[in-house]
Amino acid sequence: MARIVLGIEYDGSGFSGWQWQPNQRSVQSELEKVLSKVANRPVTTICAGRTDAGVHALEQVVHCDVDVGREFHAWLLGGNSYLPDDIRIIWVKQAVSDFHARYSAIARLYRYIILNRPVKSALQGKQVTWCYYPLDAEVMNKAAQHLVGNHDFSSFRAQGCQSKSAFRMVHFVDVCREGDTVIIQICANAFLHHMVRNITGVLMDIGMGKQAEDWALTLLAAKKRELGGVTAPPYGLYLVSVYYPACYGMSKHPAFNKLPEDAKRFD
The missing domain is CATH 3.30.70.660 (Pseudouridine synthase I, catalytic domain, C-terminal subdomain)
Incomplete structure (x- = not known):
């Protein structure tokens, strides 16, 4: 089992929010449907922060555990070729150590x-x-x-x-x-x-x-x-973005330069 991390951009105006909801169009359901198609088996995602209906994301961070060998560009290009126009995978990378999209975030x-x-x-x-x-x-x-x-x-x-x-x-x-x-x-x-x-x-x-x-x-x-x-x-x-300790190798949005030093103590 390998853990991959994805950056997701979406226009939330056409969704009931991030999270799966019965008989509703959600970002999570659309993304998992497409990732499962690329993996040829079910894929479950966990995000950094669930957004409400109508809320957008410039860089939502998502991780998922997969047991199939796929190059990163296969997840990126293959995923985007199946996704609707209001969702895009903007990057894919290997998770470092015990990375968790939600619980590792500072x-x-x-x-x-x-x-x-x-x-x-x-x-x-x-x-x-x-x-x-x-x-x-x-x-x-x-x-x-x-x-x-x-x-x-x-x-x-x-x-x-x-x-x-x-x-x-x-x-x-x-x-x-x-x-x-x-x-x-x-x-x-x-x-x-x-x-x-x-x-x-x-x-x-x-x-x-x-x-x-x-x-x-x-x-x-x-x-x-x-x-x-x-x-x-x-x-x-x-x-806009999520901040993680430096040990996870995630890029930092320039606005996070304003974080106080005690908030960056894990860096």
Whole structure:
């Protein structure tokens, strides 16, 4: 049995999410169906972080155990030749040592893109979230800094979140404006269900002037989801990259250079 690791890119707008669901189109089901065809036997995958319906990935990391001899280019080219147009395998490599796509990860990086102009996009309807009301990205960025650190994010988790603990370590949050686009980038050791979308909803209310800059801090202290405002839509959300200890030989996204040294202690 050999373990291979794959980088997967997908447009989540046509899927019920990453995970297998009965009678639903999921990224996992499409990918496993194709990998099983290449292997000529069933293949099961495990990902770094399950994404919700409508959420995209620039580099989801997946591993699977296979007992057939295939060159890496066979998985890459063969897999992509069978995959639908909204999923692509972007790289394949041999797993090093005890690598596990989920449990070996130190941090995940997400990006949320908001088109902030009076008119919706004709081209990016399912790739960005549209907000016609002017957003103050500088104020949003200041508010976001209250979330950095190890906190109880109960006010920012979905009501049905199944995680046993609401504590997460947020390494950094950046909010900036590029023309008509406001971009939120957030990195944490892991995320609760809907955590990024709920944080985005709070920051958007602050950016519109509906709430004060310290509202995010107030919500952290409250630990009550019902006080936390609107959950932002899924379409502007992207899993950008996953950070692993250097011993696994995985490439690092440049944004991870901002990780504090204690988060990179395994490197």
